[in-house]
Amino acid sequence: MxxxxxxxxxxxxxxxxxxxxxxxxxxxxxxxxxxxxxxxxxxxxxxxxxxxxxxxxxxxxxxxxxxxxxxxxxxxxxxxxxxxxxxxxxxxxxxxxxxxxxxxxxxxxxxxxxxxxxxxxxxxxxxxxxxxxxxxxxxxxxxxxxxxxxxxxxxxxxxxxxxxxxxxxxxPTTPLTNFPAYIQAMKDVKVPNDVPRSTARRLAEDQLRKHVKERSVRQFLLTNLIEEDGQYSWRVNLEAIGNHLKDIMSxxxxxxxxxxxxxxxxxxxxxxxxxxxxxxxxxxxxxxxxxxxxxxxxxxxxxxxxxxxxxxxxxxxx
The missing domain is CATH 3.40.50.1820 (Alpha/Beta hydrolase fold, catalytic domain)
Structure with a gap:
């Protein structure tokens, strides 16, 4: 055809x-x-x-x-x-x-x-x-x-x-993405326990800003920030995603x-x-x-x- x-x-x-x-x-x-x-x-x-x-x-x-x-x-x-x-x-x-x-x-x-x-x-x-x-x-x-x-x-x-x-x-989409930097930036985020969710999001975004320049991307990544028993974490499996990023991009x-x-x-x-x-x-x-x-x-x-x-x-x- x-x-x-x-x-x-x-x-x-x-x-x-x-x-x-x-x-x-x-x-x-x-x-x-x-x-x-x-x-x-x-x-x-x-x-x-x-x-x-x-x-x-x-x-x-x-x-x-x-x-x-x-x-x-x-x-x-x-x-x-x-x-x-x-x-x-x-x-x-x-x-x-x-x-x-x-x-x-x-x-x-x-x-x-x-x-x-x-x-x-x-x-x-x-x-x-x-x-x-x-x-x-x-x-x-x-x-x-x-x-x-x-x-x-x-x-x-x-x-x-x-x-x-x-x-x-x-x-392959590898040349188009900054996902390795995003993953590392998310891993580096540290949020204190027992703070309000709005405070946790603000602190996380401040820490992401250095490696994630686009605000829309930061907001998208922050949808994965969750709170359980006063502790904040990412709901996505960053370790597995990082280890298989080559597979995902290909x-x-x-x-x-x-x-x-x-x-x-x-x-x-x-x-x-x-x-x-x-x-x-x-x-x-x-x-x-x-x-x-x-x-x-x-x-x-x-x-x-x-x-x-x-x-x-x-x-x-x-």
Whole structure:
């Protein structure tokens, strides 16, 4: 399948100057209905954390009345399922679909493990979906979660009806990140016990500022600061993430492809999906379309939530 040049005149989106053709991809119908949502919280009990065996994942379900294929959101590095809470509620109302948001291993309230690779995270997700009796889903993954979603689609295509990859590509991302500095800065933070949470956040941010210059990034990292019995700590497993950062920044090698409808959604102010990535995207995802949301950074869903939701709804209806 050749690379086709095309543009979208919508005020919300403009596509890449070189986009992948959607020819031959499956179509689906979707009716926009107003639905209520019911928030459920649960943890699936899985195998112990040994090698790449599944671990317990914490999840939220936002349940619509429709019986269409559910949406499953996977967050990025240092994120959590709460990153997509408002997005999930809106999509239930817009589409009537059940929406599942998941904490990755070593993130949020999910189980910690010394291993964090895409094989391991894909096994976690597969086990979770099996436990919840979800035989097919629409995977939506941001950054690290996008790589988990791609890995799942490439290894278990029958499980993925459609795929959305948010501001990441199947290419190494190491040159684009300052994550080693972020990890060290977080490890170096010292907060006294039994101080108010507002004081703890201020002290932690002051200490992060030296190595994390962007305020938005500091605020994002601080979402991981938790208090238990008067003591403050990071809920992410910094040791495991640091030990496997090379794995997280890379992407497994595949000789297979995922033939289902796929959307790569990038931000125009981000460098995570570049034209240099298009050939590999086309090789692995021949039914992929690449779109960019104007004035959005790497955190598209936070910068432009309405445009992000509109893009997802349009893709589901295509």
């Amino acid at each position: 050749s690379v086709a040049c095309r543009f979208l005149s919508s005020a919300l989106l403009h596509r890449a100057t070189a986009c992948l053709s959607m020819t031959g991809c499956r179509n689906s119908c979707s009716n926009n209905r107003q639905m209520h949502w019911i928030r459920q919280i649960g943890t699936v009990a899985n195998a112990p954390a040994v090698c790449a065996r599944p671990v317990n994942l914490t999840y939220d379900v936002f349940d619509g009345k429709g019986d269409k294929t559910p949406l499953v959101f996977l967050h990025g590095l240092f994120g959590s399922k709460s990153n997509f809470q408002s997005i999930a509620k809106s999509l239930v109302q817009r589409t009537g679909r059940k929406v599942l948001t998941v904490d990755a291993r070593n993130h949020g309230k999910s189980t910690h493990s010394p291993m964090i690779t895409y094989e391991a995270m894909t096994n976690d997700l597969t086990q979770l979906l099996a436990q919840l009796r979800i035989g097919k889903c629409i995977l939506i993954g941001h950054s690290m979660g996008g790589k988990v979603a791609m890995t799942t689609a490439l290894t278990q295509p029958n499980l993925v009806e459609r795929l959305v990859v948010v501001d990441i590509s199947p290419a 992407f497994p090698a595949f000789n297979t492809s995922y033939e289902g409808p796929t959307l790569f959604l990038g931000g125009t102010n981000s460098a995570y999906i570049s034209s240099e990535d298009y050939p590999e995207i086309q090789r692995l995802f021949p039914c992929a379309d690449i779109q960019y949301i104007p004035d959005a950074s790497h955190w598209i869903h936070a910068d432009k939530p309405l445009d992000f939701i509109s893009s997802l709804v349009a893709f589901l209806q295509s």
